[in-house]
Amino acid sequence: MFxxxxxxxxxxxxxxxxxxTGVGGILRDIFTMGARPIAxxxxxxxxxxxxxxxxxxxxxxxxxxxxxxxxxGCPTIGGEIAFDPSYARNPLVNVMCLGLVRRDRVVRxxxxxxxxxxxxxxxKTGRDGIHGASMASATFDEGAxxxxxxVQVGDPFTEKLLLEACLEAMETGAxxxxxxxxxxxxxxxxxxxxxxxxxxxxVELSRVPQRETEMxxxxxxLSESQERMLLVAERGREEEVRRVFAxxxxxxxxxxxxxxxxxxxxxxxxxxxxRVPVDALAAAPxxxxxxxxxxxxxxxxxxxxxSLPPPADYAVALSALLGSPTIASKEWAYRQYDxxxxxxxxxxxxxxxxxxxxKGTPRAVAVATDGNGxxxxxxxxxxxxxxxxxxxxxxxxxxxxxxxxxxxxNFGSPERPEILWQFAEAVEGIAEACRALDIPVVGGNVSFxxxxxxxxxxxxxxxxxxxxxxxxxxxxxxxxxxxxxxIALLGPETVSLGGSxxxxxxxxxxxxxxxxxxxxxxRRVQTACRAAIEAGLxxxxxDCAEGGIGVALxxxxxxxxxxxxxxxxxxxxxxxxxxxxxxxxxxxxxxVSTGRERQFEALMAESAIPWTWIGTVGGARLSVQVGGQPxxxxxxxxxxxAWRNGFERSLV
Amino acid sequence: MRFGVVVFPGTWSDCDFHYVIGEVxxxxxxxxxxxxxxxxxxxxxxxxxxxxxxxYLRAGAIAGRSPVVEALPExxxxxxxxxxxxxxxxxxxxxGLLPGALMRNECLQYRCQSTHLLVExxxxxxTRGIRPGxxxxxxxxxxxxxxxxxxxxxxxLKKQNQIVLRYCTEDGGVTRAANPNGSVENIAGIVxxxxxxxxxxxHPERAAETAMGGTDGLMIFHSLLGSLVEDGxxxxx
Numbered sequence: 001m002f003x004x005x006x007x008x009x010x011x012x013x014x015x016x017x018x019x020x021t022g023v024g025g026i027l028r029d030i031f032t033m034g035a036r037p038i039a040x041x042x043x044x045x046x047x048x049x050x051x052x053x054x055x056x057x058x059x060x061x062x063x064x065x066x067x068x069x070x071x072x073g074c075p076t077i078g079g080e081i082a083f084d085p086s087y088a089r090n091p092l093v094n095v096m097c098l099g100l101v102r103r104d105r106v107v108r109x110x111x112x113x114x115x116x117x118x119x120x121x122x123x124k125t126g127r128d129g130i131h132g133a134s135m136a137s138a139t140f141d142e143g144a145x146x147x148x149x150x151v152q153v154g155d156p157f158t159e160k161l162l163l164e165a166c167l168e169a170m171e172t173g174a175x176x177x178x179x180x181x182x183x184x185x186x187x188x189x190x191x192x193x194x195x196x197x198x199x200x201x202x203v204e205l206s207r208v209p210q211r212e213t214e215m216x217x218x219x220x221x222l223s224e225s226q227e228r229m230l231l232v233a234e235r236g237r238e239e240e241v242r243r244v245f246a247x248x249x250x251x252x253x254x255x256x257x258x259x260x261x262x263x264x265x266x267x268x269x270x271x272x273x274x275r276v277p278v279d280a281l282a283a284a285p286x287x288x289x290x291x292x293x294x295x296x297x298x299x300x301x302x303x304x305x306x307s308l309p310p311p312a313d314y315a316v317a318l319s320a321l322l323g324s325p326t327i328a329s330k331e332w333a334y335r336q337y338d339x340x341x342x343x344x345x346x347x348x349x350x351x352x353x354x355x356x357x358x359k360g361t362p363r364a365v366a367v368a369t370d371g372n373g374x375x376x377x378x379x380x381x382x383x384x385x386x387x388x389x390x391x392x393x394x395x396x397x398x399x400x401x402x403x404x405x406x407x408x409x410n411f412g413s414p415e416r417p418e419i420l421w422q423f424a425e426a427v428e429g430i431a432e433a434c435r436a437l438d439i440p441v442v443g444g445n446v447s448f449x450x451x452x453x454x455x456x457x458x459x460x461x462x463x464x465x466x467x468x469x470x471x472x473x474x475x476x477x478x479x480x481x482x483x484x485x486x487i488a489l490l491g492p493e494t495v496s497l498g499g500s501x502x503x504x505x506x507x508x509x510x511x512x513x514x515x516x517x518x519x520x521x522x523r524r525v526q527t528a529c530r531a532a533i534e535a536g537l538x539x540x541x542x543d544c545a546e547g548g549i550g551v552a553l554x555x556x557x558x559x560x561x562x563x564x565x566x567x568x569x570x571x572x573x574x575x576x577x578x579x580x581x582x583x584x585x586x587x588x589x590x591x592v593s594t595g596r597e598r599q600f601e602a603l604m605a606e607s608a609i610p611w612t613w614i615g616t617v618g619g620a621r622l623s624v625q626v627g628g629q630p631x632x633x634x635x636x637x638x639x640x641x642a643w644r645n646g647f648e649r650s651l652v
Numbered sequence: 653m654r655f656g657v658v659v660f661p662g663t664w665s666d667c668d669f670h671y672v673i674g675e676v677x678x679x680x681x682x683x684x685x686x687x688x689x690x691x692x693x694x695x696x697x698x699x700x701x702x703x704x705x706x707x708y709l710r711a712g713a714i715a716g717r718s719p720v721v722e723a724l725p726e727x728x729x730x731x732x733x734x735x736x737x738x739x740x741x742x743x744x745x746x747x748g749l750l751p752g753a754l755m756r757n758e759c760l761q762y763r764c765q766s767t768h769l770l771v772e773x774x775x776x777x778x779t780r781g782i783r784p785g786x787x788x789x790x791x792x793x794x795x796x797x798x799x800x801x802x803x804x805x806x807x808x809l810k811k812q813n814q815i816v817l818r819y820c821t822e823d824g825g826v827t828r829a830a831n832p833n834g835s836v837e838n839i840a841g842i843v844x845x846x847x848x849x850x851x852x853x854x855h856p857e858r859a860a861e862t863a864m865g866g867t868d869g870l871m872i873f874h875s876l877l878g879s880l881v882e883d884g885x886x887x888x889x
Binding site for chain 1: 661662665667668671672693701703705706707708709761763764765789791793795806855857858861864
């Protein structure tokens with residue numbers, strides 16, 4: 001079970017608590033369904049690394065994730081951190097959680113059985129977070145920091161108790177349904193739960209445990225105090241529920257019951273203060289608003305990156321890319337996260353996808369998140385599809401078959417036609433890719449109004465994909481393994497510098513056209529890669545993404561436990577910078593296990609995908625030729641230094 | 653050997669210890685609730701990692717005064733042994749069962765990483781099977797693991813050979829760079845005077861299977877199993 005959610009606005013106002021409660025919220029979404037959370041991934045976007053405010057936000061967000069996840073006891077095993085000035089006053093904090101549950105033990109957020117008691121469980125209610133949801137759905141201006149009181153305050157210790165108590169209560173069989181009090185708090189739960197079951201609810205607010213005095217019914221209903229749940233139990237089994245929550249020293253107070261009439265009736269000291277049909281609260285209206293492509297799009301597409309001069313020194317360019325904070329090692333962040341609690345993590349952060357075993361079975365799950373706002377800005381439909389494809393490709397590179405996806409759609413104000421157009425196009429793109437790769441989207445989150453003082457973020461759909469390895473022993477990592485192993489490039493030759501990391505890092509340009517995406521080819525390349533892994537032919541597999549094949553090769557050389565070089569020869573092209581740093585979909589760098597080359601060739605021929613041998617692993621240098629001309633030769637020590645220390649040099 | 657793994661509100665390495673002892677080592681193991689005082693059925697009590705009682709006040713402070721911890725001196729006097737890892741080490745110090753204290757990491761950040769550990773004392777129930785001077789690899793995961801003790805306490809620890817593990821380099825060098833949290837003299841684990849209560853910040857349960865990246869942590873469990881004598885008590889030093 002998995003889902004991704006955003007906590008962008010709160011994290012700008014108060015990065016530590018904003019990010020922490022983002023983690024808390026998604027954890028609750030997973031364990032309210034009866035699943036034990038086994039992994040957290042964070043997809044983060046910040047402004048220019050040189051900006052002092054960015055340093056403050058990065059430190060606060062990472063510390064907040066570390067504090068909440070570590071104390072709760074769920075490993076943080078992956079995600080991304082990327083930078084672009086558009087996120088300067090509107091950072092993105094998207095958190096994905098993966099949980100494990102037996103299929104027949106899934107608990108739903110339903111309020112069934114007229115007369116069943118409704119329990120309030122967990123933390124007490126205070127005035128924190130009131131209007132949190134509406135704050136999160138407003139655009140910011142310069143006074144954004146003044147909204148700090150609308151940010152919730154987390155307590156991971158109570159959340160841990162709530163996890164254990166909820167799972168134990170569910171074990172008794174006395175729980176009919178349960179829902180997290182997230183956005184809009186009690187008001188949301190008391191209407192959504194009965195709305196799903198065609199029932200109503202009658203609740204008495206004076207019974208709600210409160211940590212502040214003289215709270216009004218309005219405040220109690222809309223408080224977004226954390227670590228609270230609404231639970232519907234089977235009538236006659238109230239004691240079983242109370243006993244479990246008492247053991248974990250948490251409140252479990254009966255505040256009402258399920259009614260037949262599809263109506264929410266709210267009382268304060270017996271007096272009715274609200275009576276609303278549940279559908280009026282739970283059903284979302286459908287808006288039809290104008291959409292229009294942004295005016296500058298055609299102009300941006302006309303830009304030819306090859307009109308810029310090639311780099312004077314390719315070694316300097318490659319080191320600069322590898323050391324740029326978006327690409328460099330994120331160890332500074334993930335060493336602050338517990339990555340191993342639960343004893344499931346087979347592949348730690350730092351490869352294309354993290355891999356977790358499922359104890360008691362030979363299986364494992366691989367999981368990754370991806371998103372690239374620059375690509376989406378230039379071509380929202382292709383960009384959306386590329387995000388899904390790349391997350392799936394990462395999971396494929398670990399040897400897993402993608403099973404499902406979750407998406408977090410971060411955009412500016414939908415009231416602007418060009419933003420809504422980007423949104424609509426990106427959603428179509430994701431949907432097209434899902435159909436082509438046969439990956440269902442099982443849930444997610446939309447975050448609009450990501451703009452400050454009229455400046456919207458890059459349109460940023462972030463996609464998380466989870467996949468299954470039938471045999472955990474076949475898990476594959478991205479780094480080169482041994483001298484003499486041959487390197488193959490799977491996928492098409494076509495790449496583009498349009499929207500590339502190279503164009504941004506070295507030229508500060510975001511323009512041009514993306515390389516074309518052929519979804520059918522993407523599917524075949526991924527299938528072929530998995531087949532080779534499953535046949536035991538592959539020593540390493542690494543997706544070619546930001547920075548093109550140059551960066552992919554350098555990463556394969558330096559991200560493993562023992563840096564190791566390679567000799568690579570790429571086919572001739574218009575210009576070496578295009579070959580080395582051009583980006584395109586459906587491309588995977590694979591090294592083949594020693595002695596299995598013939599079998600690999602046969603398998604590739606059978607799968608009918610474009611592919612080619614490009615080099616051999618070994619030595620202490622990464623040397624690349626294009627069309628027979630030596631282009632770059634760098635010691636792996638220097639590459640390792642750039643990659644290993646780039647993030648801290650930029651940000652700390 | 654009969655193991656009891658203590659569960660406080662907020663403990664999270666309990667399941668991992670339970671798994672390693674029960675599934676990997678195939679030894680009898682049960683959870684012990686923090687309110688229990690009766691430990692008669694166990695030979696070894698494990699205080700696992702986590703954030704007991706949210707680590708409010710100070711790490712391990714509240715758990716150090718809980719019923720199960722209050723029952724430990726009698727359990728040890730009767731011949732039992734106690735292994736406290738991570739939060740368990742913090743609890744043992746807070747309870748006064750081990751000297752010194754664990755403070756905020758020098759870097760002021762949480763650290764989850766692999767560490768190398770120099771085994772200095774092999775004359776304990778927990779390290780009997782390890783070679784003196786052997787270097788073990790185990791992960792740490794903590795925000796408050798900087799070991800601190802007053803100079804006279806350190807002197808006693810040394811005189812009585814109570815320092816068991818020090819953070820070191822891969823080849824056994826006890827250097828500042830190998831110290832992940834600023835602990836005094838790179839101390840990573842100590843025992844009481846009898847060698848029957850062992851506290852360490854690293855996680856031996858996370859180094860108990862090849863799939864998890866190493867098996868050096870198993871040496872501690874194997875030493876324990878080898879220390880059990882026929883009458884059911886555990887060898888002292």
